Amino acid sequence: MTLRRYLLPEVVGTAAAVAAVALLHRGTGSAYAAAWGGSVAEAVGYYGVILWRDTTRSPAAGWLRAVVAQLPGTLVEFGPAEALDTLLVRPALLYAAPLVTGNLALGTLAGKIAADVAFYALVLPCRRLRRHWLPAGRRRTDGAGPAVVQEAPEMYQ
Template sequence: MTAQGPRWRHWLARFGWAEACGFAGSYAGFFALSAADTGPELAAFGAALGENVGYYGTIFLRDWRALPSGERRLRPVLLAMLHDFGMAEALDTLVVRPAITLSTVSLLGEALGVGAGKIAADVVFYALALLFYERRRAREGRR
């Protein structure tokens, strides 16, 4: 529990819009590479790439805009993102998300499979990302 309420509400406020943009990016990336006739394996990586563009673009812009205009520096925002997401993202982009997307698309078809794969991969991603995010918040709270 945080001072403002349940932790899940804080997480929803932080990650909700980013997830919506990532979801749209996932479909855009998958279908863009599918239309280019790359095959399902590369299209699955396209879904991961599209997800990243939508998700991290939203996180970056929100964190950047939250800083007072005189304190907006690229390095601290990127370092915080690297800390919070680095390990989870490396595993997610290179292994988990493409494998799960490929599996769910082959089982459920493209229309449902891309979304189902995104949701399933997010469970693995957030298990790591929230651990690092909360660790950074606790460390910053002690200062």
């Protein structure tokens, strides 16, 4: 189910973004630094949860092998959206929304929600590509791990 895949990462990413924006704005007084810091903090929180979940469900032996096994799928699902989101859309909206609303907290949340809409408009079609190009149970040809990689079906529902 889509909500199950993205809800916890969103909660963790949102908490990280709000904390980073507040700390950086208070520490530097710069809306620009706060916007970039919030964007980076949200990405770290969000992808930390995504990779943690995906690697704990991976049959690859060892943490590093599990991360490496998940990278192609993660890049297909999130790569295009994340490139636009982190480098352009989210920093611009996290910068502009507090200026428009006149309130740092309200503006940060409004900017985050607007950026999320743009982000998921790209992620959801890419998720379909991931399921098509890298279906569960695909055969491994590199000799590492089991011959058939079984990924947790709930990751793709």
